[in-house]
Amino acid sequence: MTNKLEDVSGRIDIHQFSTVEEARSNAIDFAANTFGQVCPVVLFKQGGRFCASTALPVKLAVKTLTSDSANKKASLEEVKKASNRPIDKEHVKAVALYIENAIKDNSKYILPALTVNALKEQMLFTTKIINNNNFTQLGYLVLSLEDPTLSVTDGQHRLEGLKKALFDLDEEGALKLREDSISIMFSFEDDMVQVHQDFADCSKTKALPKSMIAVYDRRVPANGLIMDIISDTALFNDGKTDSTSVSLSKKSNCLVLTNSVRGMLKALMTGQHSMADKAFDIITNKTLSNKMVYKHHLIDFIDTFEAFTEFNSILNKISKLPIGPERQKIAEYRKKYLIANPFGLILACKAVNQYVMIYGNGEKREFIKKLMQDVCWEKSSDIWVGNVISEKLGNYAISSTNKPVSNAIMAISNKLGISLEVQKKLI
Numbered sequence: 001m002t003n004k005l006e007d008v009s010g011r012i013d014i015h016q017f018s019t020v021e022e023a024r025s026n027a028i029d030f031a032a033n034t035f036g037q038v039c040p041v042v043l044f045k046q047g048g049r050f051c052a053s054t055a056l057p058v059k060l061a062v063k064t065l066t067s068d069s070a071n072k073k074a075s076l077e078e079v080k081k082a083s084n085r086p087i088d089k090e091h092v093k094a095v096a097l098y099i100e101n102a103i104k105d106n107s108k109y110i111l112p113a114l115t116v117n118a119l120k121e122q123m124l125f126t127t128k129i130i131n132n133n134n135f136t137q138l139g140y141l142v143l144s145l146e147d148p149t150l151s152v153t154d155g156q157h158r159l160e161g162l163k164k165a166l167f168d169l170d171e172e173g174a175l176k177l178r179e180d181s182i183s184i185m186f187s188f189e190d191d192m193v194q195v196h197q198d199f200a201d202c203s204k205t206k207a208l209p210k211s212m213i214a215v216y217d218r219r220v221p222a223n224g225l226i227m228d229i230i231s232d233t234a235l236f237n238d239g240k241t242d243s244t245s246v247s248l249s250k251k252s253n254c255l256v257l258t259n260s261v262r263g264m265l266k267a268l269m270t271g272q273h274s275m276a277d278k279a280f281d282i283i284t285n286k287t288l289s290n291k292m293v294y295k296h297h298l299i300d301f302i303d304t305f306e307a308f309t310e311f312n313s314i315l316n317k318i319s320k321l322p323i324g325p326e327r328q329k330i331a332e333y334r335k336k337y338l339i340a341n342p343f344g345l346i347l348a349c350k351a352v353n354q355y356v357m358i359y360g361n362g363e364k365r366e367f368i369k370k371l372m373q374d375v376c377w378e379k380s381s382d383i384w385v386g387n388v389i390s391e392k393l394g395n396y397a398i399s400s401t402n403k404p405v406s407n408a409i410m411a412i413s414n415k416l417g418i419s420l421e422v423q424k425k426l427i
Contacts, residue, residue, distance in 0.1 A: 005129065010188035011118040012050055014043075016128045020138060027125040027140035036142040037064070041186065043126055043139040052124065052141055052186040053113075059178035062163050065116060066148045067156040085199075087160060095161025096168060098219075103165070103173045111162075113183035114155035115202055117195055122149070122188060141186065153187065153195060154202035209246045210259040210277070220281050221288035226261045228298055233305045234319040236261065240330070248342070250335070253327035255318055260342035267349035268301060271357065271422070274402065300361075304352060307365055311372035314340055338384055339377035343400050347388065348372075350405065351412050354420040370416050383411045 005014040017023040024038075031038045037060065041052035056064070070082035095111075102109035126139035143150070152159050162182070166174050189195050218224045230236040235255065242254040266280050267273040269287075288294045309315045314337050321327050330340070338344035348371060355367045379389050379396040387407035390397045413420040 003128065008050065009190075010049060011121045011190050012124055012188035013121050014050070014124050014126060014129075014139075016126060018128065020127055023125040023127055023138075024140055027123075027142055030123055030125070031142045034142065034144070035146045037145050039141045039143050041124070041139050041141045042136060043124065044136045045134075050188060052139065053184065054141070054186070055181040055183045057178070058162055058166070058180050058182060060143075061114070061182055061184070062159065062166065064143050064145060064148055064150060065114065065159055065184075066119075066151050067159055068119075068151045069156060088157065091157045092160045092164055095157055096164035099161060099165040099177065100168055100173070103169060103177050111158050111182050112155065113185050114159060115153045115185050115187065115198070116150045117153045117198070118149060118186065118188045119151050120144075120149040122186075150186070153199050158182070209244060210262070212244055212258075220285070221294060222262065222265060222281060222284040225284070225288060225294065225298060225301070226258060226265065229265075229301055229305070230258065230261060232298075232302055233309075235305055235309045235315055239323055240318070240321075240327075248334075251328075251331050253330050255330055255334075255340070256342045256345070260346070263342065263346045264349045265301065267346050268304065268353050269297075271350055271353040273346045273350055273405070274400070304349070304364075304368065307368040308339075308345070308348060308372060311369045312339060312377070314377065315372075336379060337377050338379050338381075338389065338398070339372075341398060343388070343398050344377065346400070347405065347408060351409060351420060354409065354422050355418070357422045358419070367416075367418070370418075371412065375412060375415055383415055384408065387411060 003016040005016055008014055015023075015026065017026060027038045030036065039054055039056070041054040043050065043052050045051065067087070068082050069087050070085060099109060099111075101107075123142045124139050125142075126137060129135055129137070162177070166177055169177060187198065189198065213223070218227065230241050240255045241258055241261065242248060242252065242256070243258040245252075245257060248254060248257060262277070262280075263273050266275050270280070270283065288297065309319045314333055318330055318333060318340065321329060333340035339348065351371055352364065352368060356364055359367075376383060379385075379398075380391070385391055385396075387404045388399050390399060409420055
């Protein structure tokens, strides 16, 4: 026996039945008469509103879901009428490429749920709701296949990325993707102002620190290289690398951030420690995609950091500090010595890069020995003050911009009597 739930706000018409079988049977009958598709859902309340969650096959999602996006340079009135921001074509391409690569490589991928709002009233069939304020139960939503009435509030780039991937993939790949599914959260909001607010709320995600991205996203070869270097290098492993923070505090007992190691790799591989991450990833995606090349770079970079540690007494001490109170010495070393700072290590990596560019790898280890032992790495040293170090009332500040760095490299060159001017040597 049916019982329509009264006083329901939003674009949802809920019909209650005595049993799940009755609810399903009536949903199927209704769908048969309206060219609809029965979709099993979990019905629940959130923020005082009815919502429903499910998963749709990709082939059904791209057919039934729409994206009501504002046009670029739209007027205020036009933006108010739309339920989503303008499409970013580059973002769509990035999502599509991510999916396509996973399908082609037969590897795992993940797409977060789409949040979808109903543009017209939706019919939902379920069992009797006992407690209208506290429930989670099975229901059946009837989706219209002829007149798409479900607009993506959050996730339009994922939806468009799926569509593009289906278009770009070959027949076998597209078929495989069509059979995958994506999770959906339905809302039934009829107030456009609230729809806009829902989109804004969905967008308020906290961005991961770059150090955490390096830990989690190993699809980027450089990130895998960073993590392997940290794991296999005594200077960085065993808790001496902070992978969750945006910056190192003065009292931190960690030597570097995970993202600091990325800066060191930029300096070692390109000589440009301040290179944009996107540009660096493009380079390393090509360079490190071959497993043998990846392994060669890994061994070479680990050897470099081990040489730093072997020939510099401060780094050697840091590498051997046990977990516990003794690690607080790292903060003391960081205050006094440039080499005990992430940027000091980046500077040393840049010097090594320029040496190798000019003279090759043959005498690299001997150069590192001179770099670590013949150069004074105290912040107060004349070699640094005036270029990468500025002093005021006994306090030392580090500058990592290009001009001071170039001056510091020149100072190292003069101290060691070894030219590190790549352009002059290669002409």
